[in-house]
Amino acid sequence: MPTTLGILFCKSFPKPRYATLRKLYAPNVPPSPTTVLDSGALVLYFPSPNTVTGEDVLELHVHGGPAIVRAVLAAIPQCASKTDTVSLEAPQIRYAEPGEFTRRAFANNRMDLPQIESLSETLSATTEQQRKLSVRGTTSSLAVRYEAWRTLLLQARGELEALIDFSEDQHFDESPAVLCASVADQVQKLLAQINAHVANAVRGELLRSGISIALLGAPNAGKSSLLNRIVGREAAIVSQEAGTTRDIVEVGVDLGGWLVKIGDMAGLRKAGLVGGEAVGAVEQEGIKRAKQRALESDILIVVQDATTEIDSEVSETTRQCVELGINVVVAINKTDRVSQSTLDEWKSRIQAAFNVPAERMFFISCAASDTLSNRSTVKSDSGNIQVFLRGLQAIFRDMTSALVPDAEPDPSIWQESLGATERQRLLLSECLAHLDSFLLAVQIPLGDDRSVAAHDQAEEVDIVVAAESLRQAAECLARITGLGQSGDVEEVLGVVFEK
Numbered sequence: 001m002p003t004t005l006g007i008l009f010c011k012s013f014p015k016p017r018y019a020t021l022r023k024l025y026a027p028n029v030p031p032s033p034t035t036v037l038d039s040g041a042l043v044l045y046f047p048s049p050n051t052v053t054g055e056d057v058l059e060l061h062v063h064g065g066p067a068i069v070r071a072v073l074a075a076i077p078q079c080a081s082k083t084d085t086v087s088l089e090a091p092q093i094r095y096a097e098p099g100e101f102t103r104r105a106f107a108n109n110r111m112d113l114p115q116i117e118s119l120s121e122t123l124s125a126t127t128e129q130q131r132k133l134s135v136r137g138t139t140s141s142l143a144v145r146y147e148a149w150r151t152l153l154l155q156a157r158g159e160l161e162a163l164i165d166f167s168e169d170q171h172f173d174e175s176p177a178v179l180c181a182s183v184a185d186q187v188q189k190l191l192a193q194i195n196a197h198v199a200n201a202v203r204g205e206l207l208r209s210g211i212s213i214a215l216l217g218a219p220n221a222g223k224s225s226l227l228n229r230i231v232g233r234e235a236a237i238v239s240q241e242a243g244t245t246r247d248i249v250e251v252g253v254d255l256g257g258w259l260v261k262i263g264d265m266a267g268l269r270k271a272g273l274v275g276g277e278a279v280g281a282v283e284q285e286g287i288k289r290a291k292q293r294a295l296e297s298d299i300l301i302v303v304q305d306a307t308t309e310i311d312s313e314v315s316e317t318t319r320q321c322v323e324l325g326i327n328v329v330v331a332i333n334k335t336d337r338v339s340q341s342t343l344d345e346w347k348s349r350i351q352a353a354f355n356v357p358a359e360r361m362f363f364i365s366c367a368a369s370d371t372l373s374n375r376s377t378v379k380s381d382s383g384n385i386q387v388f389l390r391g392l393q394a395i396f397r398d399m400t401s402a403l404v405p406d407a408e409p410d411p412s413i414w415q416e417s418l419g420a421t422e423r424q425r426l427l428l429s430e431c432l433a434h435l436d437s438f439l440l441a442v443q444i445p446l447g448d449d450r451s452v453a454a455h456d457q458a459e460e461v462d463i464v465v466a467a468e469s470l471r472q473a474a475e476c477l478a479r480i481t482g483l484g485q486s487g488d489v490e491e492v493l494g495v496v497f498e499k
């Protein structure tokens with residue numbers, strides 16, 4: 001196709017992969033100084049197949065004036081109206097549909113489906129960690145891994161089906177029982193790998209959708225003040241009046257490269273009369289929502305006023321969060337109002353109340369004057385807020401770094417697992433369910449005590465059912481890479497190009 005456009009240059013077609021300076025002329029009229037469209041365009045020609053789409057690509061870098069751009073765009077379709085001396089046939093020239101280059105790249109095997117999904121994420125990445133995550137997925141390594149797993153399953157299924165296809169007197173090098181055991185062994189190893197991959201994909205999801213943080217504490221503990229210090233603006237109302245925050249105030253912020261969603265919530269206190277003051281229905285509803293939000297968070301920050309006692313409602317909800325495995329951090333606030341000896345006492349009190357290790361305990365003062373909006377330039381850290389933020393970031397790093405299975409020779413491949421998208425993760429979970437069915441069919445115990453020893457009586461094993469489970473598991477992997485049902489490809493491309 002680009003050779004057709006040679007008519008624009010009135011000169012030799014540029015040497016492939018060299019940036020060449022060319023005048024662009026109006027097509028189909030004798031070239032003259034009056035038919036020049038752009039006096040100096042940079043032209044780059046990339047012949048297929050090693051191009052972004054796998055097809056010939058011609059890039060015209062013209063001067064940026066709207067009139068020049070308009071004239072060149074108007075001239076391009078005219079190139080197709082007559083064949084020039086170089087091209088054999090005049091192709092249709094039209095504007096590309098949204099995402100068409102990527103679609104063509106996929107059709108010409110220049111990109112696989114996981115790469116396209118990552119490209120979509122690269123384009124929507126807003127934080128540094130999201131950028132790193134999406135860049136990891138733009139190589140073809142994820143697709144290569146899925147395809148290797150699928151091949152392994154197809155081979156395993158082939159071995160099993162040999163047992164069905166051949167007659168009983170057929171000679172096998174291995175007995176059916178040994179063969180079943182060997183296939184089951186391979187499947188169990190694969191299952192462990194996919195499980196580790198899925199666990200990392202869940203961690204990657206935290207980077208993509210943001211880490212959810214809940215601020216929990218008694219009324220007036222300083223939750224809104226802390227939120228404002230973290231985000232560097234007055235996102236929530238701060239007041240001396242207890243019970244100021246009624247509903248959840250959600251704020252999304254980029255903290256050191258991580259997207260976090262912080263929820264400032266109503267202060268917890270028991271329903272009924274508190275200090276002669278009634279807790280109204282609206283506040284009660286706020287407290288209910290606050291507890292729920294805490295239980296659904298990835299990180300719970302308990303804000304404790306250093307001048308008051310620990311509230312029983314706060315400690316109860318915190319304990320529930322600890323039981324759920326939620327990361328709990330305690331920020332002892334208003335340190336400007338108490339002595340050092342009181343602060344020392346707080347350490348043991350917090351440990352006893354919440355069982356939180358010392359590195360998850362921070363002594364802060366939200367009343368201190370430096371603001372976080374200029375935190376990169378602030379040298380002093382009055383209020384210890386920056387120490388607190390660094391502590392939080394260490395937790396983010398911990399929660400979002402790849403888990404590497406023991407004795408893994410190449411940890412880098414597990415980094416890439418973080419880049420697996422939610423669609424891939426769901427299909428992998430489906431694949432795991434089929435592998436479990438397979439192991440059940442060959443009667444390998446499920447659960448932690450999985451044994452690689454196959455059932456001695458291989459004749460009792462339902463080989464047909466087992467082989468079918470392997471086929472379905474392999475199909476899930478095929479759907480991830482776009483080798484499965486064509487509907488999957490269209491669905492993914494549709495979602496990506498919609499964005």
Ligand SMILES: Nc1nc2c(ncn2[C@@H]2O[C@H](COP(=O)(O)OP(=O)(O)OP(=O)(O)O)[C@@H](O)[C@H]2O)c(=O)[nH]1
Binds near residue numbers: 334337367
């Ligand atoms: N001295 C001192 N006062 C603080 C500090 N942090 C917050 N305060 C004050 O404590 C009061 C309550 O602060 P808020 O941030 O509104 O507390 P809250 O926990 O959001 O309160 P509710 O919305 O009622 O749950 C305000 O008057 C703040 O100025 C601090 O570190 N030191």
